[in-house]
Amino acid sequence: MISVxxxxxxxxxxxxxxxxxxxxxxxxxxxITAGAISLLASVIxxxxxxPDVAMTEASxxxxxxxxxxxxxxxxxxxxxxxx
Amino acid sequence: MIKKIFVILTMIGLIMMLSSLVLNFEFxxxxxxxxxxxxxxxxxxxxSQNVVTSVIVTYRGLDTLGEVTVLFxxxxxxxxxxxxxxxxxxxxxxxxxxxxxxxVALIILLGVYIFSHGHLTPGGGFQGGVxxxxxxxxxxxxxxxxxxxxxxxxxxxxxxxxxYVIVGIIGLVLTIGFLNAKIIPLxxxxxxxxxxxxxxxxxLIGLKVGSELTNIIDTMRGE
Numbered sequence: 174m175i176s177v178x179x180x181x182x183x184x185x186x187x188x189x190x191x192x193x194x195x196x197x198x199x200x201x202x203x204x205i206t207a208g209a210i211s212l213l214a215s216v217i218x219x220x221x222x223x224p225d226v227a228m229t230e231a232s233x234x235x236x237x238x239x240x241x242x243x244x245x246x247x248x249x250x251x252x253x254x255x256x
Numbered sequence: 257m258i259k260k261i262f263v264i265l266t267m268i269g270l271i272m273m274l275s276s277l278v279l280n281f282e283f284x285x286x287x288x289x290x291x292x293x294x295x296x297x298x299x300x301x302x303x304s305q306n307v308v309t310s311v312i313v314t315y316r317g318l319d320t321l322g323e324v325t326v327l328f329x330x331x332x333x334x335x336x337x338x339x340x341x342x343x344x345x346x347x348x349x350x351x352x353x354x355x356x357x358x359x360v361a362l363i364i365l366l367g368v369y370i371f372s373h374g375h376l377t378p379g380g381g382f383q384g385g386v387x388x389x390x391x392x393x394x395x396x397x398x399x400x401x402x403x404x405x406x407x408x409x410x411x412x413x414x415x416x417x418x419x420y421v422i423v424g425i426i427g428l429v430l431t432i433g434f435l436n437a438k439i440i441p442l443x444x445x446x447x448x449x450x451x452x453x454x455x456x457x458x459x460l461i462g463l464k465v466g467s468e469l470t471n472i473i474d475t476m477r478g479e
Contacts, residue, residue: 224378225308228370232386237469240393244476 176220187213200246208239303442304375304451310437312380313454317424317435323382324461328417331468338475348398356398363391371462375451381458385465392470396477404474409467416464423453423460 187210194206211234218227287295298310312320370377371384395402424435432438437452444450 223308225306225380225383228379228383229386232383232390236390237386237393237473240473241476244473 180217180220183213183217187217201243204239204242204246207242208235211235211238299445302437302451302454303445304437304454305446306375306377306380308378309374309380309454309458310451313374313457314435314437317457320461321420321424321435324417324420324464327465327468328413331413331472334472335475348400353398356394360391360395363394364388367391367462367466371458372455373448374458374462375454376446376448381461382465384458384462386469388462388466389469389473393473396473400477404470406471406474409471409474413464413467413471416460416467420457420460420464423457 190206190210190213194203194210197203197206211230214234215227215230218224218230294311294315295307297315298304298307302310302314304310367384367387369384370379370387371381374380374384392404423439427436427439428434430439435457437454437457439453440456442450442452449455
């Protein structure tokens with residue numbers, strides 16, 4: 174029962190974070206919010222009993238994807254300046 | 257105004273589509289025949305402790321080969337599109353430099369542990385490979401001027417990919433089946449060297465994914 178409550182709370186936080194990420198004007202903050210959503214999702218997978226998926230989500234979703242988005246943002250900003 | 261109405265209509269449509277999932281949800285008390293077969297087969301037939309791994313590597317081995325191919329194509333595309341690099345150095349803080357020189361080796365060790373114990377504990381080639389790539393990412397963040405030897409990266413990637421397919425073809429030659437783990441003796445249940453070819457295949461996938469993702473990060477950084 175307690176795990177269901179934790180999952181529901183985490184799910185609500187994830188939804189709120191998703192909406193916040195859409196409305197943030199600062200793209201850097203939006204990327205980090207999206208990474209945090211992946212981290213919360215990996216906690217949910219762990220509680221629901223699938224550590225394999227939780228590992229993938231934590232390392233790819235919140236680690237690698239965030240960094241690649243940051244690199245892409247960096248590139249886009251630079252090209253904006255050059256124009 | 258019309259945009260907002262469309263958004264609300266789409267939301268209502270999505271809710272109607274997904275609500276049946278929630279309303280008709282009932283707990284599954286028993287595994288169905290296929291899942292029960294996988295669970296017992298993984299333990300008795302393949303002697304692999306981690307059922308997820310034996311499904312990914314053996315029962316659905318062809319899908320995994322397809323996944324690895326997709327990752328390879330993505331790496332090739334990124335390398336092709338973002339090839340050029342202009343050097344501009346940025347010095348990292350001392351805290352990051354000191355801690356990363358200590359942590360990188362440990363993180364690589366964790367990655368190797370995850371993919372070599374894929375048949376015993378949660379995790380496997382993909383997760384272990386990503387952890388290794390994250391270690392190299394830390395190395396890049398701490399020292400922006402660092403250069404990786406792309407020949408070695410590509411060599412590791414192509415050799416592990418080729419050996420993965422060769423392991424699959426050995427199964428065909430021995431008429432056991434493509435990517436079947438039973439091409440070598442299965443060994444004792446629960447040991448590190450057990451479950452036939454599963455540790456070999458997952459180690460190869462781990463090396464391949466690790467070198468591919470390191471390649472992607474190194475190509476993307478070009479500051």
